[in-house]
Amino acid sequence: MRPEAILRSTPAGLYSPAGKFHIDPVVPVERALITHGHSDHARPGHDMVLASHPTLRIMAARYGEGHAGITQGVTLGETMTIGDVRVTFHPAGHVLGSAQISVESGGFRIVASGDYKRRADPTCLPFEVVPCNIFITEATFGLPVFRHPEADAEIAKLVASVAQFPERAHLVGAYSLGKAQRVIRMLRDAGYDRPIYLHGAMQKLCRLYEHEGVALGDLRPATVASGRKGDFAGAIVVCPPSEIAERWARRFPDPVACFASGWMRIRQRAKVAGVELPLILSDHADWDELTQTIADVGCSEVWVTHGREEALVRWCALAGIPAKPLHMVGYEDEDD
Numbered sequence: 242m243r244p245e246a247i248l249r250s251t252p253a254g255l256y257s258p259a260g261k262f263h264i265d266p267v268v269p270v271e272r273a274l275i276t277h278g279h280s281d282h283a284r285p286g287h288d289m290v291l292a293s294h295p296t297l298r299i300m301a302a303r304y305g306e307g308h309a310g311i312t313q314g315v316t317l318g319e320t321m322t323i324g325d326v327r328v329t330f331h332p333a334g335h336v337l338g339s340a341q342i343s344v345e346s347g348g349f350r351i352v353a354s355g356d357y358k359r360r361a362d363p364t365c366l367p368f369e370v371v372p373c374n375i376f377i378t379e380a381t382f383g384l385p386v387f388r389h390p391e392a393d394a395e396i397a398k399l400v401a402s403v404a405q406f407p408e409r410a411h412l413v414g415a416y417s418l419g420k421a422q423r424v425i426r427m428l429r430d431a432g433y434d435r436p437i438y439l440h441g442a443m444q445k446l447c448r449l450y451e452h453e454g455v456a457l458g459d460l461r462p463a464t465v466a467s468g469r470k471g472d473f474a475g476a477i478v479v480c481p482p483s484e485i486a487e488r489w490a491r492r493f494p495d496p497v498a499c500f501a502s503g504w505m506r507i508r509q510r511a512k513v514a515g516v517e518l519p520l521i522l523s524d525h526a527d528w529d530e531l532t533q534t535i536a537d538v539g540c541s542e543v544w545v546t547h548g549r550e551e552a553l554v555r556w557c558a559l560a561g562i563p564a565k566p567l568h569m570v571g572y573e574d575e576d577d
């Protein structure tokens with residue numbers, strides 16, 4: 242079987258002609274295999290969806306139970322036959338339930354890694370190296386300038402700032418799926434055991450993480466009774482990134498706007514977003530993780546789905562690995 246019969250890129254997303262399914266399609270399709278719950282990868286309206294059990298629960302929480310005609314939960318590591326190919330989901334280390342999807346026929350294996358990272362994350366299973374012939378990778382941070390610092394050090398900055406400014410509230414902008422829970426869990430691991438306050442938009446997915454066994458400690462709604470601004474002095478409030486510099490933020494005492502994102506590596510982005518305390522915390526692989534992973538999987542070809550594709554393709558060429566950009570559209574790089 243030719244590689245293009247196993248998996249190829251189409252405007253709707255990656256498609257397996259031999260298996261008759263799409264991976265993370267951007268339009269409604271008959272059969273969709275979903276790598277993870279971020280909204281640019283997991284969309285509603287498919288006839289049938291196969292995804293890890295946590296990813297299905299995330300989709301149901303976001304879109305309602307009727308988001309697909311039929312859903313089928315997949316256990317990571319279990320191999321199934323779909324059409325003429327064998328399919329296995331492996332952990333991707335990106336967010337809770339995230340998976341790489343391995344598609345194999347006649348001993349030839351293509352791995353679609355979805356979004357992934359190699360760093361430790363206490364809220365999800367670590368990335369698994371799956372040896373393959375063709376490795377399909379994202380390149381959100383695919384430039385040598387992107388080297389994420391140690392995550393623990395970024396959390397320590399937040400804890401130190403809270404200690405330094407006991408009269409102020411720290412508003413931490415974090416994406417509601419993955420980043421918010423990772424920040425909270427890392428704060429707990431750093432010994433921060435005071436209540437953490439949540440914007441309404443964060444509550445549903447935090448509860449879901451707790452149901453999935455990720456303990457987040459004492460969480461309370463960030464509701465201000467009239468005239469009692471002082472209640473939040475010295476508190477940490479987790480909210481959507483869009484809220485940290487908006488009207489909503491003004492209900493808290495002298496708020497410190499924080500934003501937990503890989504993009505905080507770019508000073509100008511932090512400045513434009515009105516961020517006082519940037520926390521460089523990413524759920525995507527940085528440059529070193531991307532290139533290390535390509536080396537680790539031992540592939541003989543690389544396809545790059547989205548992000549900063551050109552630099553990574555050039556790195557592959559210099560390393561003697563044929564590579565091509567797929568120029569896939571519909572996948573954003575803002576979920577980090």
Ligand SMILES: [Zn+2]
Binds near residue numbers: 335
């Ligand atoms: Zn993602």
